[in-house]
Amino acid sequence: MSQTQSRTDTTTLKLQGMSCAGCANAIQKAINNVSGVEECEVNFASEQATVQFNPEKTSLETIQGAVEDAGYGASVYSQEDMMTGRGDAEIVAREAELKDLKRKIWVSGVISLILVVGSLPMMTGLDLPFIPPWLHNYWLQFVLTTPVQFWCGSHFYRNAWKAFKNRAATMDTLVALGTSAAYFYSLFATLFADFLIQQGLTPQVYYESAAVIITLILVGRFMENRARGETSQAIRKLIGLQARSARVIRDGETKDIPIQEVEIGDMIQVRPGEKIPVDGEVTQGYSTVDESMVTGESIPVEKSVGDEVIGSTINKTGSFQFQATRVGKDTVLSQIVQLVQQAQGSKAPIQNLADQVTGWFVPVVIAIALLTFVLWFNIMGNVTLALINMVAVLIIACPCALGLATPTSVMVGTGKGAENGILIKSAESLETAQKLNTIVLDKTGTLTEGKPQVTDYVTTFGTSNQNELKLLRLVALLEQQSEHPLAEAVVDYAKSQQVQFNGIVEDFNAITGSGVQGTVSDRVVRVGTARWFNELGIKTETLAEKANQWEAAGKTVIWIAVDHELEGIMALADTLKPSSVDAVKALRTLGLEVVMMTGDNEKTAASIAQQVGIPRVMSQVRPEQKAEQIVSLQQEGKQVAMVGDGINDAPALAQADIGIAIGTGTDIAITTSDITLISGDLQGVITAIELSRATMTNIRQNLFFAFIYNVAGIPIAAGILYPIFGWLLNPIIAGAAMAFSSVSVLTNALRLRKFQTL
Ligand SMILES: Nc1ncnc2c1ncn2[C@@H]1O[C@H](COP(=O)(O)OP(=O)(O)OP(=O)(O)O)[C@@H](O)[C@H]1O
Numbered sequence: 001m002s003q004t005q006s007r008t009d010t011t012t013l014k015l016q017g018m019s020c021a022g023c024a025n026a027i028q029k030a031i032n033n034v035s036g037v038e039e040c041e042v043n044f045a046s047e048q049a050t051v052q053f054n055p056e057k058t059s060l061e062t063i064q065g066a067v068e069d070a071g072y073g074a075s076v077y078s079q080e081d082m083m084t085g086r087g088d089a090e091i092v093a094r095e096a097e098l099k100d101l102k103r104k105i106w107v108s109g110v111i112s113l114i115l116v117v118g119s120l121p122m123m124t125g126l127d128l129p130f131i132p133p134w135l136h137n138y139w140l141q142f143v144l145t146t147p148v149q150f151w152c153g154s155h156f157y158r159n160a161w162k163a164f165k166n167r168a169a170t171m172d173t174l175v176a177l178g179t180s181a182a183y184f185y186s187l188f189a190t191l192f193a194d195f196l197i198q199q200g201l202t203p204q205v206y207y208e209s210a211a212v213i214i215t216l217i218l219v220g221r222f223m224e225n226r227a228r229g230e231t232s233q234a235i236r237k238l239i240g241l242q243a244r245s246a247r248v249i250r251d252g253e254t255k256d257i258p259i260q261e262v263e264i265g266d267m268i269q270v271r272p273g274e275k276i277p278v279d280g281e282v283t284q285g286y287s288t289v290d291e292s293m294v295t296g297e298s299i300p301v302e303k304s305v306g307d308e309v310i311g312s313t314i315n316k317t318g319s320f321q322f323q324a325t326r327v328g329k330d331t332v333l334s335q336i337v338q339l340v341q342q343a344q345g346s347k348a349p350i351q352n353l354a355d356q357v358t359g360w361f362v363p364v365v366i367a368i369a370l371l372t373f374v375l376w377f378n379i380m381g382n383v384t385l386a387l388i389n390m391v392a393v394l395i396i397a398c399p400c401a402l403g404l405a406t407p408t409s410v411m412v413g414t415g416k417g418a419e420n421g422i423l424i425k426s427a428e429s430l431e432t433a434q435k436l437n438t439i440v441l442d443k444t445g446t447l448t449e450g451k452p453q454v455t456d457y458v459t460t461f462g463t464s465n466q467n468e469l470k471l472l473r474l475v476a477l478l479e480q481q482s483e484h485p486l487a488e489a490v491v492d493y494a495k496s497q498q499v500q501f502n503g504i505v506e507d508f509n510a511i512t513g514s515g516v517q518g519t520v521s522d523r524v525v526r527v528g529t530a531r532w533f534n535e536l537g538i539k540t541e542t543l544a545e546k547a548n549q550w551e552a553a554g555k556t557v558i559w560i561a562v563d564h565e566l567e568g569i570m571a572l573a574d575t576l577k578p579s580s581v582d583a584v585k586a587l588r589t590l591g592l593e594v595v596m597m598t599g600d601n602e603k604t605a606a607s608i609a610q611q612v613g614i615p616r617v618m619s620q621v622r623p624e625q626k627a628e629q630i631v632s633l634q635q636e637g638k639q640v641a642m643v644g645d646g647i648n649d650a651p652a653l654a655q656a657d658i659g660i661a662i663g664t665g666t667d668i669a670i671t672t673s674d675i676t677l678i679s680g681d682l683q684g685v686i687t688a689i690e691l692s693r694a695t696m697t698n699i700r701q702n703l704f705f706a707f708i709y710n711v712a713g714i715p716i717a718a719g720i721l722y723p724i725f726g727w728l729l730n731p732i733i734a735g736a737a738m739a740f741s742s743v744s745v746l747t748n749a750l751r752l753r754k755f756q757t758l
């Protein structure tokens with residue numbers, strides 16, 4: 001048996017022609033039916049489908065074909081297209097649709113007005129002499145309404161037909177059925193008026209209802225479309241940040257070239273006030289750079305030789321040269337756009353409910369509408385009342401707002417996050433973040449700068465400078481092999497003391513969470529924690545008092561032993577980030593329990609925790625135990641967020657309900673966290689949590705708005721209140737309510753754009 005390697009490709013398709021969540025369901029079904037498709041998620045708000053498929057079993061063309069067969073359009077959309085502005089096609093298409101809608105609204109609006117005026121005497125039962133009676137001529141009304149019904153309302157029919165072919169029913173089905181019922185009943189009354197009078201019935205027409213409903217729904221759709229364009233504004237803003245050209249130095253010549261032509265390794269010149277075109281490393285010069293558009297951090301950052309610069313950020317005062325390290329779709333900005341787009345296309349768990357409801361909603365509504373008709377006709381024997389109530393039910397029940405409620409807020413919320421330098425991986429993360437009640441902060445690099453420095457150094461053999469330097473040489477040789485931040489600090493210190501780095505380390509071994517050991521000139525050197533030395537049986541008493549003092553001051557002490565004898569200790573201090581104290585305070589104000597976690601010893605940890613105001617500390621946690629510690633917090637019934645630098649804390653970040661990676665400059669892609677803070681500022685954690693709370697509140701409001709129209713509207717439209725109060729719902733009011741429900745949901749979602757942190 002031959003074994004074929006199975007591969008999975010993930011592609012984003014841009015969809016066209018959807019009018020409600022029912023359409024999204026239909027497309028999702030169609031794509032899932034293609035064999036070779038592993039997973040598919042269709043998002044109505046962002047109008048995109050994320051498809052995972054096996055390229056050996058199916059192709060993109062097949063998938064696109066399936067979407068087209070279902071009656072919709074799908075175009076493939078690459079990251080490059082997105083960044084080079086082909087995404088504007090979406091805007092152009094939207095503009096065209098808006099223009100078409102506007103024209104139809106004018107026509108149907110003016111005609112509706114004439115019809116309503118003409119029907120006023122009949123509707124109100126008043127004698128209105130200024131309205132000429134011929135305005136209420138059935139045939140005139142018929143002539144006026146027909147173009148509204150079949151031209152302005154044409155796409156309701158078209159979409160309803162598409163849905164019907166897919167054995168589905170969408171909001172268009174409801175609108176088409178509802179207005180057709182009103183129109184054709186009126187036509188019947190117009191044609192057979194005499195016959196109806198002979199039968200003792202009053203021939204009534206409802207042309208104005210059909211026309212007004214169509215007008216209102218078109219207005220609703222117009223506003224919906226316009227607002228939807230605004231929800232994706234954040235992404236367009238990000239894309240718009242890109243520079244258009246770069247000033248490269250090739251073969252000693254400086255020339256301006258389009259940004260697409262920049263290659264990795266190119267030398268690029270940046271002058272004051274210019275946009276940095278791509279990502280790279282400074283090779284010459286010095287300047288300050290405003291990175292706020294990417295990191296959300298407003299203070300300009302100093303850049304000198306060796307520092308990384310991010311494309312699309314703005315150079316302030318100085319002028320410098322840098323070498324391009326990432327171009328095209330690999331740049332930080334491009335990756336941010338990709339991440340935000342993915343997040344915007346993802347589904348929040350809270351949406352499942354809405355989706356399920358919309359799935360069976362339309363058929364149920366049609367059933368209720370028929371039942372309404374039958375009951376009214378049988379009980380009241382009045383075909384007119386039966387008909388208008390049925391129409392009212394069909395119109396008010398439209399579930400379109402329900403489909404918009406969650407995704408629009410998610411789009412605005414995640415976009416808002418990106419504006420503040422907060423990348424939220426998915427709608428699910430956004431939803432989970434608001435449930436958090438415990439936040440675990442890593443000490444090194446999260447609360448502190450993560451750049452420790454040696455502050456003290458003593459040995460057991462007094463102050464003979466010679467011997468101290470000899471020992472320092474051994475320590476430094478060993479630490480040179482280690483990648484730990486403490487090790488780097490020790491090496492820097494040794495260099496500053498003019499230590500000669502000659503010598504070979506054999507049998508080097510790093511014991512995570514404990515220290516390092518190795519053999520130099522046949523002597524076994526160990527540098528690490530007291531706990532480790534105690535385990536090895538190395539006596540630490542002689543310097544214990546000194547170490548205690550340092551640790552109480554919040555310094556990390558590392559112990560040095562040669563051939564199983566303690567020979568010295570060294571203290572390293574790491575400065576707190578300036579924002580840490582305020583951030584911890586704010587997190588506690590938000591009602592979160594704040595915990596500090598570190599591999600450092602108890603006393604140092606306690607001292608730092610006290611300085612930043614954290615009551616609960618988990619110290620001496622080995623790297624591999626960090627995830628277990630998160631589990632134990634979760635077992636206490638807590639919803640835990642872990643904040644770390646995302647590299648050595650990865651398992652803990654993954655274990656936590658929400659893993660928040662503190663940015664390490666430009667490595668956004670490697671983090672597997674739920675939320676990434678591009679700037680290393682803890683303030684971002686607060687913003688993220690607040691944003692998630694604001695978004696979820698917004699979603700709940702939206703769901704309320706969306707549900708209330710349907711839930712309250714259907715029984716009223718069916719005439720439940722008629723026996724008690726004599727109330728009926730005029731189909732026109734139903735049309736207005738339904739148009740307004742989508743608009744109110746969108747308007748509410750867009751309010752999120754004004755979100756601001758404490
Ligand atoms: N290369 C090293 N040289 C000296 N000591 C080390 C080295 N690596 C680890 N240690 C010792 O082990 C301890 C625990 O290290 P670990 O990496 O688990 O945590 P940490 O970096 O100090 O703190 P955090 O968990 O907040 O990042 C350190 O505090 C230090 O005392």
Ligand SMILES: [Cu+]
Nearest residue numbers: 171398399400
């Ligand atoms: Cu609708």
Ligand SMILES: [Mg+2]
Nearest residue numbers: 444485599648
């Ligand atoms: Mg560490």
